[in-house]
Amino acid sequence: MSCSKRFKIQKKVREHRRKVRKEAKKKGGNRKPKRDITIPNDAPFKEDILREAEQRKQRREELRRQQKLERQKEVAKKRKVEEKKDKPTEQKTEVKEKKKIKPKTPAVKNSTKSLCREVNKVIEAADVILEVLDARDPLGSRCVQAEQAVLQCPNKKLLLVLNKMDLVPRNNVEKWLQFLGNELPVIAFKCSTQVQEKNLPGAGKRVNPACVDLSRGTVSYGASSLLKILHSLCQTKAIKVGLIGFSNVGKSSLINTLKQYKVCNVGSLRGTTRIMQDVNIDNRIKILDSPSLVVSPDNPPATLFMRSAFHRDDDHLAHANKILKHCEKQQIMLRYNVPDYRNSSEFLDLLARRRGLYKKKGLPDVEAVAKIFLDEWMGARLCYYTVPPASCSSHIDATQTSAMKKRVNCKLLDSENKRSIKGVRNPSPSCSIPFHLSHITNGILDENEIIEQKEEPSDLDNEEMEDKDIGEDQKETPDAEEQSASGKKTVKSVSFDKPANMDEDYDFNADFN
Numbered sequence: 486m487s488c489s490k491r492f493k494i495q496k497k498v499r500e501h502r503r504k505v506r507k508e509a510k511k512k513g514g515n516r517k518p519k520r521d522i523t524i525p526n527d528a529p530f531k532e533d534i535l536r537e538a539e540q541r542k543q544r545r546e547e548l549r550r551q552q553k554l555e556r557q558k559e560v561a562k563k564r565k566v567e568e569k570k571d572k573p574t575e576q577k578t579e580v581k582e583k584k585k586i587k588p589k590t591p592a593v594k595n596s597t598k599s600l601c602r603e604v605n606k607v608i609e610a611a612d613v614i615l616e617v618l619d620a621r622d623p624l625g626s627r628c629v630q631a632e633q634a635v636l637q638c639p640n641k642k643l644l645l646v647l648n649k650m651d652l653v654p655r656n657n658v659e660k661w662l663q664f665l666g667n668e669l670p671v672i673a674f675k676c677s678t679q680v681q682e683k684n685l686p687g688a689g690k691r692v693n694p695a696c697v698d699l700s701r702g703t704v705s706y707g708a709s710s711l712l713k714i715l716h717s718l719c720q721t722k723a724i725k726v727g728l729i730g731f732s733n734v735g736k737s738s739l740i741n742t743l744k745q746y747k748v749c750n751v752g753s754l755r756g757t758t759r760i761m762q763d764v765n766i767d768n769r770i771k772i773l774d775s776p777s778l779v780v781s782p783d784n785p786p787a788t789l790f791m792r793s794a795f796h797r798d799d800d801h802l803a804h805a806n807k808i809l810k811h812c813e814k815q816q817i818m819l820r821y822n823v824p825d826y827r828n829s830s831e832f833l834d835l836l837a838r839r840r841g842l843y844k845k846k847g848l849p850d851v852e853a854v855a856k857i858f859l860d861e862w863m864g865a866r867l868c869y870y871t872v873p874p875a876s877c878s879s880h881i882d883a884t885q886t887s888a889m890k891k892r893v894n895c896k897l898l899d900s901e902n903k904r905s906i907k908g909v910r911n912p913s914p915s916c917s918i919p920f921h922l923s924h925i926t927n928g929i930l931d932e933n934e935i936i937e938q939k940e941e942p943s944d945l946d947n948e949e950m951e952d953k954d955i956g957e958d959q960k961e962t963p964d965a966e967e968q969s970a971s972g973k974k975t976v977k978s979v980s981f982d983k984p985a986n987m988d989e990d991y992d993f994n995a996d997f998n
């Protein structure tokens with residue numbers, strides 16, 4: 486064979502092989518499959534390690550999702566700026582003038598009014614009303630006005646749903662069931678909350694958020710019991726079931742749990758639901774989701790913060806202060822792993838140091854840590870609990886109670902509640918924070934009662950003054966708040982002089998550094 490022919494053949498073979506390799510690469514055949522974490526079975530703490538790895542993965546994904554959202558926001562912002570540039574200058578000045586004329590408050594005010602309207606619509610349309618309560622503060626998530634509005638209608642039935650029972654100790658759930666059961670039928674509930682898109686069939690593809698399967702997420706308790714009760718109420722005709730409650734108590738989650746699909750938007754962000762939504766559970770039960778109830782401004786400050794759907798974002802320190810006032814110091818020190826503190830500012834200072842949150846020049850970033858602290862309290866993970874009061878003057882009279890109980894199969898309810906409580910994994914009392922605030926919250930149902938909100942000076946300063954007066958024990962009692970809730974104003978003598986022994990007790994620079 487001539488040399489030229491041999492080289493020609495060799496070249497052809499090389500080209501052919503290159504082509505084959507290229508195609509294989511395109512198909513992804515050469516790629517090594519991703520290995521799962523393999524831990525030998527005899528390794529100690531295997532389950533813990535796997536759980537930690539899974540949590541880490543979830544966190545990474547969450548971060549990626551957040552970054553993506555931020556990027557999208559930035560792009561949208563840039564686009565807006567470019568669009569504005571393109572518009573003629575005349576239009577710009579018109580828009581500016583309009584903006585100047587429009588005050589900021591009416592937007593919030595109108596939206597609050599519309600929330601009110603939507604809640605009223607739900608109460609009017611529904612045959613059965615479920616008032617959803619947060620098991621961590623059931624009394625605080627009850628609304629006197631809404632309950633009265635329902636009880637005034639003779640044909641409507643009112644049931645309480647004690648949701649999030651996985652976040653409080655078991656004996657506390659039992660106590661609350663007993664306490665609330667004296668007034669109205671109450672059902673213990675735990676929603677299914679986890680959305681595991683990764684485990685769904687077709688993982689990796691884009692999943693339509695409206696049909697994410699929740700059945701594989703965390704287990705729910707009380708759903709079948711609630712359906713049984715509702716079916717017993719609709720023997721002759723189909724019924725509409727309205728869900729009411731303050732923000733973040735889990736109304737939308739409850740619907741998703743009953744439906745086993747994500748049909749309503751859920752989030753730890755308050756006021757996610759803005760309008761009435763109806764969802765058919767089956768051919769006899771239609772559920773109406775409502776926006777959160779509007780909180781009346783005459784509630785104690787902590788209740789106002791815990792239950793309101795909207796907040797001014799700049800008040801983190803004041804809000805954190807309000808919450809800390811009602812918590813047991815020992816438990817807070819244990820939960821957040823901080824040493825003894827005198828007031829909320831000192832606690833936030835210590836927490837910022839503990840979590841490594843510093844501003845420029847090495848100063849602890851108290852604002853940032855206050856925001857994180859509040860997010861935890863508003864989220865669905867922190868375990869805190871309130872204790873039912875020894876006696877409570879009820880706004881429901883005995884005839885209304887007995888009428889409501891007659892309409893519902895209470896024996897079935899009791900047995901189902903016992904079954905649900907047995908199944909749930911509750912936190913131990915030592916891991917949860919006792920929260921000393923138990924008030925029924927006043928709400929607003931009449932939109933004409935909503936008054937324009939005035940900008941008030943931050944109450945942090947005032948409260949810090951109070952803190953200093955109260956000293957170490959954080960002695961503000963619920964009674965004092967009751968007084969403020971009922972409108973009785975007490976005049977406190979506030980001394981603006983430094984306490985005499987203050988400097989001797991504690992030198993911040995020396996003791997702290």
Ligand SMILES: Nc1nc2c(ncn2[C@@H]2O[C@H](COP(=O)(O)OP(=O)(O)OP(=O)(O)O)[C@@H](O)[C@H]2O)c(=O)[nH]1
Nearest residue numbers: 649676733734735736737738751752756757758865
């Ligand atoms: N741990 C736990 N978290 C829950 C439970 N139910 C709801 N959540 C969480 O509570 C948060 C609020 O739930 P939503 O269903 O959006 O509450 P909502 O009452 O509809 O809130 P709004 O839209 O503000 O009215 C979400 O982060 C849920 O995951 C529960 O039973 N247990």
